[in-house]
Amino acid sequence: MPLFSDYWKPKIVGELNGQHIKLVKAQGEFEWHKHDNEDEMFLVIDGEFDMELKNKTISIKKGEFIIIPKGIEHRPVVKNEVQVMLFEPANTVNTGENTKSEVTQKK
């Protein structure tokens, strides 16, 4: 795939069993959201970020991953550019089903 540098715009790089594999670069604060029907996995390829949950914040470093179960509100916060691999169902909307914003990606 071509190189890219834009933030919060996941690129689909693979598909298996109805799941998409995506790569995303990010920096800054995303929005609070949840996915009603889909678990989502974030695997850090380079850099690190904080995953804010309602009751705690978890730092995810290079080589580590976190799975956000369906229905759990979360907000990624990135101090310095991070590169992340995402695993989620092919129909996942990045900002959740009930949130629309300028960073919402089409399916």
Next chain:
Amino acid sequence: MPLFSDYWKPKIVGELNGQHIKLVKAQGEFEWHKHDNEDEMFLVIDGEFDMELKNKTISIKKGEFIIIPKGIEHRPVVKNEVQVMLFEPANTVNTGENTKSEVTQKK
């Protein structure tokens, strides 16, 4: 999870949307096999290996991944120890549905 050093014995480290995330260390030649109903993804965490297909061989290096679609016969061949993250449905049998051997893992 505890450290491990045995080969060809994937350890489940996560689950999402009916898919398992597994870590495996491997060295040597695996067996030819296929999965009738499941696509399988191999992401190299450290090292490299060759994925032999019936008509070609593809080298997968650190940070790269390969997706083997359902029904495709394949055989991993590892010269020096490789560390791989696997993504596959929770019910996948590592040697395929129609092959049983000493390296077959229980579900």
